[in-house]
Every structure is written in structure tokens, then in C-alpha cells.
Amino acid sequence: MRFADRSDAGRVLARALADRTWTDPLVLGLARGGVPVAVEVASALGGELGVAVARKIGATGHPEYGVGAVTADGAPIFDEDALRLLRLTADDLAETCAAERQEARRRLARYRDGPVRLEGRDVLVVDDGLATGVTARAALREARGQRPGRLVLAVPVGAADAVRALAEDADLVVCPHARADFRAVGRFYERFDQVTDDQVVALLGGQGSR
Template identity: 60%
Template sequence: MKRFANRQEAGRALAARLADRSWHDPLVLGLARGGVPVAKEVAAVLHAELDVVVARKIGVPGHPEYGVGAVTADGNPIYDQHTLRSLNLTEDQLAHVCDQERAEAERRTALYRDDKPLTITGRDVILVDDGLATGVTAKAALRWISGHGPGSTTLAVPVSARASLDGTPVVAVLLPKDFRAVSRWYDSFGQTTDAEVLSALE
């Protein structure tokens, strides 16, 4: 199965999957940070407005990369209850981590959006990330979007683990059987910086 050279190439491939649909006043939201360069390419092809949404992973204490939940700057956190049970963890035990991640989501949202008004109501919203592994941050972002009355919401990613779909409609270019990690499907997958996000949004 093919790989993407970088997020820009992945964004163009994803845009090709979305371009043949009819969109009403489309709004493309990049899931910060890595989803924004992908979303920029999608917005360009669809002639759509580009903006950003921030959702932060809530990780297991001592293993922050292992996400069991996610939270946006405003709104309640979302947790994978099956994973919590399997790790013998409760939401209360993760409250401190959740507060830290919410604060970081607030910081990034303020930095990226700078109080610029964002109109979602009645529009076709396309949430874009660079890949879908557990899907927990995407689900938190989708719930945030749904609270603002979109006309429709589409989750779109260049590559997704099949188990992450979990009944959520998603447009994906690649659905590999042997997924392992998002980074495996990119030749270049460096961390996206705040400066790169701001540059894309400009």
C-alpha cells in the first residue's frame, strides 16, 4: 500500500476524495496541530474557508501518549470507557490530567484563533486530521462541532485504522489492515509547530 510523502501530499489526495461531493458553504476545520497542513490543501481544492479546532489527548499517567480520552477548550471531556475499564482507571483519577490538557487547548485556541468569529451554524463542516489511530481526539472535536449546529459534519483523514471507525462516518484515502501508527504511512512526519499552524491559517 502506498505512503504519503508528507502532509501536503496527503491533503491533496484527501481533497480529491472530497471534491466530487456537493458542499453547502463548506468550512474545513484542521484538527490542531498536525491536521492543519492537511486541511489547508483540502480547503484550497474545495474553495472553502479554513479554520482550526483544538482537542487535546488525555493520556494515562506515566504514559501520556496512550490516549484514553480527549478534551476541547470548552466542553466536557470524552473518554473511551472500555479502555478505562481495562486499565482499572476512573475519570476522577484523570481529572488533573484533563485540567492540564484543557488549559493547553485554551492556550492554543487563543493563539490560533485570536478571538476571530467562527460561524458553524447551518454549514457543511469537514473535520480534517492527518490520520486516525484511536480516534478519541477526533470524537471530542466532533462533539464540539455538533454543539454549534452544523448543517452536516464529515470526518476526513488520509489514513485510518479500521478499528477507529467505530460507527463514525469517515472519509479515508487509506484503510490499511496492518495500521500500527499514523506516522508509518508518511515518509516525512515531523511535529507540526505553532508557527506552521499560524502560517497555514493566514
């Protein structure tokens, strides 16, 4: 199973969500790659399109290996098993965490003009795939603090163990293709180009500041 691109994945995901009843839905694409997916979901559900930003916290000396994540304002979260394995503490990663929080704030300032109301609404956090789930968990926890009526994580494909784990942070997790053989999100896409800031702003309808 492979999607043609993120828009194709979004349409598949939208079909998996279409048979439910939604209350004032807000669809938050997890930047950057989740935004093209979220566009299709918001269109199909008649919901408002928005953006969420969570930044991976990489291990010291191995920035590609995510051991945590942080949002613009929420508390950082860490994979405690990964920290123990690498003999790291949260204090060891404080500088990296601060830098990633600053980048999250920069992106939010670029993508949107101000805060979006979540309270009482069905809020769907959408990404292009779920690997470890650490950035999705950070985004969900920040959203939970704004008292949504129902909090949903929706992804077209993901690692089966991560899908199960994220049920602790969302009221509902929707993943049409939960895979035990999951290795990387990109292998499930024929086209998986990096999404740029300019593309995110364009997809959001020019809501971000230029």
C-alpha cells in the same frame, strides 16, 4: 502506500472529497498535524480554513497512552474499555484533564482571533490520520454542539475499526485508505515532522494572535 508529506496527503484527501457538493464549507484542521492537510482540502473545495483543537488525556504514569480527550469547552470523553483495563476512573484523571483543557485554550487563543460560525454549514474536521480516534471524537462532538448543517470527518489514512467507530459521531466519514494493519500514523508518511505553533499560525494566514 506512503504520502510524501502532509500536503501530499491533503491533495489525496481533497480528490476523495471533490466529487461531492458542499454547502458553505468550513474545513477545520485538527491541530497541529491536521492543519497542513486541511489547507489542501480547503483550497480544493473553495472552503474557509479554520482550526480545531482536541487534547489527548494520557493514562496516569503513561501519558503517551491516550485514554480520553478534551477540547477547550466541550465535555471530556473517555475510552471506557481502556479505563476498565487500567482500573482508572474519570475522577482519577481530573487533574490531567484540566491541564489539557488549559493547553487547548492556549492553542486556540494563539491560532485564531475569535469564534467561527459553524451553524448551517458543511463542517469538515480534518486530521493527518486516525489511530484510536479519541481526539477526533472530541472535536466532532464539540462541533456538533454548534449545529452544523453536515458534519464530516475526513482523514487520508486511518485504522479501519476507528473509521467505522467514528461514523457514530459524524454524518459522513471519508478515508481513502482505511487499513486493518494500521499501527501508527507516521508509518504512512515519508516525512512526518512535528508541526509547530508558528507553522499552524502561518498556514492559517496569520489569523492567530502573536
